Amino acid sequence: MDEDRRTYDYFDKYTFLCEMYDSEVDDIKELVLNFFPFDNSVQIIDVEKGKAMIRRVQIKGVDKRNLHIGNMVNIFSKLLLLKDCAPLTRKTLFNNxxxxxxxxxxxxxxxxxxxxxxxxxxxxxxxxxxxxxxxxxxxxxxxxxxxxxxxxxxxxxxxxxxxxxxxxxxxxxxxxxxxxxxxxxxxxxxxxxxxxxxxxxxxxxxxxxxxxxxxxxxxxxxxxxxxxxxxxILPYRATLKDCTCCIIKPHVLLDGNVGSIVEHIATSKNLYISAQGMFTFDINDAREFYEIYSGVVPEYEAMCIELTEGRFIAMELKSKDPNVNVVCEFRKLCGPRDPDLGRQLYPESIRALYGKTTVQNAVHCTDLPEDGELEVEYFFKLIALK
The missing domain is CATH 3.30.70.141 (Nucleoside diphosphate kinase-like domain)
Structure with missing residues (x-):
């Protein structure tokens, strides 16, 4: 980076127009998000009140990589939808x-x-x-x-x-x-x-x-x-039979590890990818999909928020061997929900290699053998049909 660019980043900010659903008043708030690239800090302005809702602070997980129109960003467990940006921001970040x-x-x-x-x-x-x-x-x-x-x-x-x-x-x-x-x-x-x-x-x-x-x-x-x-127009290839569901989570796309996970699955002994598509969720979609974990897994709400923070890839996986239980086979390939535990016990598992935390653990896999087809249907029979 040259000196002019460093000077520009030091003084400049990127400005986005956002929407946030306020459940307390059942209304949509219009907010302005200012992102300061010099130190990756964020400021939130309440448009209606004309004052700072959140003063300038660094927030883990918010950086230039996920500041794109249409993305959700997580600000202290509040989800902001990036609707538009200022002309100078558009020229700087999205020129051509x-x-x-x-x-x-x-x-x-x-x-x-x-x-x-x-x-x-x-x-x-x-x-x-x-x-x-x-x-x-x-x-x-x-x-x-x-x-x-x-x-x-x-x-x-x-x-x-x-x-x-x-x-x-x-x-x-x-x-x-x-x-x-x-x-x-x-x-x-x-x-x-x-x-x-x-x-x-x-x-x-x-x-x-x-x-x-x-x-x-x-x-x-x-x-x-x-x-x-x-x-x-071009049908998805999901069979919706004898299958399990895989979700490659949004943070994996930001980290650039999608290809590695696809290769990990494709070169496994018994599994193959039969259908795949890219989707986005709002918070209600995520809560519905993860409903089985509500009140059971402490990270439930954080898991839901993680799935709304960008595009993700949903897949139908099948087994090359009809005698293999595909749900159990993929769970073994993924490893424990906690990547740190996986790195100790199953260091070559997907979550051990590409997961960060129990929430950002690279992939979702179906837990129960009887739920494999149901989870695949959720994406390729319900969400995929507009």
């Missing part, structure tokens, strides 16, 4: 920040985690994520720019031959940045360090796709993640 559409092609599931890790290390935010099977019409439309090319039928056959993962990625100049990260179509000629150079096999099996224009980005995001009459 846009979305692009990316797609992981039909490659080995063992490589999915490596691709996701690559994406996050390159500074992209994942806004949407979904596995799917492309039909012929969507595949032909996606590659219509190759119409007339003799290899077109081979490309379509390949892209529809197996599971793909669609992603909405956000970054500064996202379209060009992602295509640069991909590298040349032929991995043989791709620049060192690009995704296709690292993992690509040939021009057909070159790992991933990236849209070329804003128009095609908009079109593909709609085709992949859009809805018609409240039904997803």
């Amino acid at each position: 920040v846009k979305s692009t559409f990316a797609m992981i092609k039909p490659i080995s599931p063992a490589l999915h985690g490596k691709v996701l890790t690559f994406i996050m290390k390159k500074g992209f935010r994942i806004l949407q994520m979904k596995n799917a099977k492309l039909g012929l019409d969507l595949a032909r439309n996606m590659y219509r720019h190759l119409s007339g090319v003799k290899e077109m039928p081979i490309i379509i056959d390949y892209i529809t031959s197996g599971e793909v993962i669609g992603l909405e990625l956000e970054a500064e100049d996202a379209i060009n940045k992602w295509r640069a990260c991909l590298g040349a179509t032929d991995p043989k000629y791709a620049a060192p360090g690009t995704l296709r150079k690292l993992l690509g096999e040939d021009m057909l099996r070159n790992v991933a796709h990236g849209s070329e224009t804003e128009e095609t980005v908009k079109e593909m995001l709609h085709n992949f993640f859009g809805y018609e009459n409240g039904i997803p």
Whole structure:
């Protein structure tokens, strides 16, 4: 960071317009959140009263990484929804920040985690994520720019031959940045360090796709993640049978460990990811989902708040062996709820490796064998349908 940037950060603040539900008066309060990047401190202003509701203070877990429009931030157990920001804040934090559409092609599931890790290390935010099977019409439309090319039928056959993962990625100049990260179509000629150079096999099996224009980005995001009459255009792949639920929690996305956890699951002996999607919760959704823990687990309210603090990934997991109880198998892979205990007893478990606390413990897993299908249905049969 140069001297000018240090000076700017020292004196400047980022300003967000927020909403907070006040249960005492059953009303929505309009607040202003000022974030001071020099020391990661926060100030909250009550708009109606025109005075500080919370004087400038450092709050654990609040930093530039989670200050995005639409995110929830936890201020002393009060949830603030970031609705908008000041023009200077927008120019500073979100200058030329846009979305692009990316797609992981039909490659080995063992490589999915490596691709996701690559994406996050390159500074992209994942806004949407979904596995799917492309039909012929969507595949032909996606590659219509190759119409007339003799290899077109081979490309379509390949892209529809197996599971793909669609992603909405956000970054500064996202379209060009992602295509640069991909590298040349032929991995043989791709620049060192690009995704296709690292993992690509040939021009057909070159790992991933990236849209070329804003128009095609908009079109593909709609085709992949859009809805018609409240039904997803491209269906989720959940079977809702003989399965268990996994939630990769919001703090994992901020920490950049999504790919590592996906790889951990994909390379396990008995488990595989059959469906996945990215969701957000408000506090009522979280309380409903975690209702079984109310009055039982002391961290219940904190668990609910954690699940509202950003996007999370919900998954349906199944077993490769029909004789294996998938709920119990995944619980073993996750390890104890307390990551510190896990690090002592099961150091290679997911929570031991990527968890921080009993609340921020990387993943949720279904506890009771009879609840696996119910929890998966909650996301892919209820929440996924608008």
